[in-house]
Amino acid sequence: MSDEATSAGKSTRWHQDHDALAHELRSWFTNSSPEIAYEVTQHWYGFLSNPEGPIGPRLTLNIDDPSRVAAALLEAGSSCGGQVLTVWVDDRERWAQLDGTLQVAGCRPVKATTHLALVGSLKLQPGPLNLHIEDVDDEHLEEWAITKIKCFDDREEQPSRERITAEMSTRRAEMALAKLQLARLDAQPVGVVAFFAGSDQLVFNLGTRVPFRHRGIAQQMLARWVEEGVKRNCRSLIINADDPGKPQELYRKMGFVDEIYWYQRYEFDTVDS
Secondary structure (H helix, E strand, O other), X not given: OXXXXXXXXXXXXXXXXXXXHHHHHHHHXXXXXXXXXXXXXXXXXXXXXXXXXXXXXXXXXXXXXXXXXXXXXXXXXXXXXXXXXXXXXXXXXXXXXXXXXXXXXXXXXXXXXXXXXXXXXXXXXXXXXXXXEEEOOHHHHHHHHHHHHHHHHOOOOOOXXXXXXXXXHHHHHHOOOEEEEEEEEOOEEEEEEEEEOOOEEEEEEEEEOHHXXXXXXXXXXXXXXXXXXXXXXXXXXXXXXXXXXXXXXXXXXXXXXXXXXXXXXEEEEHHHO
């Protein structure tokens, strides 16, 4: 999963398969995945996902000329049926060139996300000895969904039935490619993790409920995931996080130091295009 030591005796901060991983990870978003009804078509301006698919319309821009942005948004937006178009710029240099033009055109910046690969061994603080981590099937999907919403809302109120149903629908569609796990303390659900399985694995959801934070629970969930990945001889173990953000800082300290993929996300109201 990582490079050997350099000639100077110091380990590198780059994954030995960095370039191949960068290409592979981008392909996850720019190629279709029939298993989860995710369809992507390529156009002169980039890659556009099916508005009827699980995530709605998403455009990954491939152009570098700011003068072509308006035409790209107009053409991509015309097939969205009035839905909000999510726009990704997944190259930092391209983002620097296009950001101002995108905002003038009506694209609202939401957040940037980085994807970091583990290099070397995981460095973490010990967690609760009685933490139990279990794989989640459809029977326990609702409990996972409720726990996940509480984790990401930073509040303990019971989510609405509509939100629970929507979360379950999204995760059920992903389960053909992803695994969900639930962490318990004394049978109480306290945290969640979700990751795409395979030779290259990506954690895309990781959270702990507010009353159970600062006990090393999330780190223990990651440790279990890394241990299983090593046993399966996975080529890479990757986690995503907001950029910037405290989770990213923590993951880097733990050993996730090589940025494999990055994007800035925008939202564009196509009904006004």
